[in-house]
Amino acid sequence: MPPAIQVQDVTKRFGSFTAVDRVDLQIEQGEVFGFLGHNGAGKSTMINMLLDHIRPTAGDLEVFGADCQTDSVEAREHMGVLPDGYGVYSGLTGRQHLQFAMESKGVDGEPLNLLDRVGITEAADRAAEGYSKGMTQRMVFAMALVGEPDLLILDEPTSGLDPAGARSMREIILEENKRGATVFFSSHILEQIEAVADRVGIMHQGQLAAVDTIGGLRDMAGGETRLLIATDKLEDTHINAVEALDEVDKAGLTDEGRLAVTCAKGAKMDVLLALDERGVEVLDLTTEEASLEDLFVEYTRRSE
Numbered sequence: 001m002p003p004a005i006q007v008q009d010v011t012k013r014f015g016s017f018t019a020v021d022r023v024d025l026q027i028e029q030g031e032v033f034g035f036l037g038h039n040g041a042g043k044s045t046m047i048n049m050l051l052d053h054i055r056p057t058a059g060d061l062e063v064f065g066a067d068c069q070t071d072s073v074e075a076r077e078h079m080g081v082l083p084d085g086y087g088v089y090s091g092l093t094g095r096q097h098l099q100f101a102m103e104s105k106g107v108d109g110e111p112l113n114l115l116d117r118v119g120i121t122e123a124a125d126r127a128a129e130g131y132s133k134g135m136t137q138r139m140v141f142a143m144a145l146v147g148e149p150d151l152l153i154l155d156e157p158t159s160g161l162d163p164a165g166a167r168s169m170r171e172i173i174l175e176e177n178k179r180g181a182t183v184f185f186s187s188h189i190l191e192q193i194e195a196v197a198d199r200v201g202i203m204h205q206g207q208l209a210a211v212d213t214i215g216g217l218r219d220m221a222g223g224e225t226r227l228l229i230a231t232d233k234l235e236d237t238h239i240n241a242v243e244a245l246d247e248v249d250k251a252g253l254t255d256e257g258r259l260a261v262t263c264a265k266g267a268k269m270d271v272l273l274a275l276d277e278r279g280v281e282v283l284d285l286t287t288e289e290a291s292l293e294d295l296f297v298e299y300t301r302r303s304e
């Protein structure tokens with residue numbers, strides 16, 4: 001079984017500027033893969049090479065075993081694509097856009113079913129150029145779903161969507177994955193990726209800074225955790241004592257007067273004991289795992 005996406009040593013230069021720098025990436029069939037990076041990190045450039053809209057300066061890209069450049073027609077047959085910034089056809093309704101997508105893929109079906117799935121049935125017979133940004137995004141997503149593609153390539157799929165729209169998009173992504181589709185989607189909205197992705201790749205300045213599961217990234221980032229502790233009393237000596245513990249990175253007071261401690265995951269008990277020994281009673285304790293946002297900042301900082 002070939003991988004859904006195989007990228008080997010790919011570089012893309014625009015003049016003297018390197019937009020993608022020696023990237024290797026393999027995505028297995030059935031994965032939901034989140035492609036994360038700041039503006040300008042190289043995400044769309046990678047996607048455009050998969051679609052053969054631009055050619056790599058060096059390296060190879062394959063989709064389901066088909067070379068994206070020399071065998072681009074076959075590669076494209078596997079894909080349903082939601083591009084970044086789709087230009088609608090003037091004068092065509094939403095329904096006609098779907099009909100057009102079906103004809104180009106040689107697929108029979110009822111456009112309304114897909115428009116219904118993305119929640120814009122009522123606008124089906126209005127000209128799409130009058131759609132709002134979110135409605136256009138939903139329509140283009142419906143076009144990507146035509147023909148149950150093996151691979152969904154979604155470039156910033158939630159851009160322009162309200163929170164309900166973003167949630168429904170995530171639900172559809174998971175449904176598509178359940179029926180067997182591999183999903184590759186780019187975003188700089190971390191929670192979107194955290195909510196659905198099996199694995200995450202972090203692009204930074206054209207390079208793939210890290211690829212792993214969210215759990216794996218957390219472990220690699222040191223497995224730190226943040227404790228928020230409400231106590232009956234708290235003096236500087238208590239805070240200093242906690243901060244002096246081996247596996248504690250920092251300890252300080254929050255605006256609400258709680259003790260905030262960043263420490264290794266296993267150090268929680270040491271912190272509580274240190275407080276107990278000094279007669280400080282713990283009234284409440286919450287633990288926060290590092291968010292994907294923290295990991296992202298950590299990785300991009302490290303690869304600079």
Ligand SMILES: Nc1ncnc2c1ncn2[C@@H]1O[C@H](COP(=O)(O)OP(=O)(O)OP(=O)(O)O)[C@@H](O)[C@H]1O
Binds near residue numbers: 017018019039042084
């Ligand atoms: N055709 C082009 N000519 C010159 N430079 C380009 C071209 N296309 C992209 N770039 C540059 O390559 C870099 C990567 O751009 P890319 O669009 O891939 O980023 P991105 O990660 O998709 O960003 P965003 O999140 O803003 O969409 C940017 O610095 C961009 O200016």
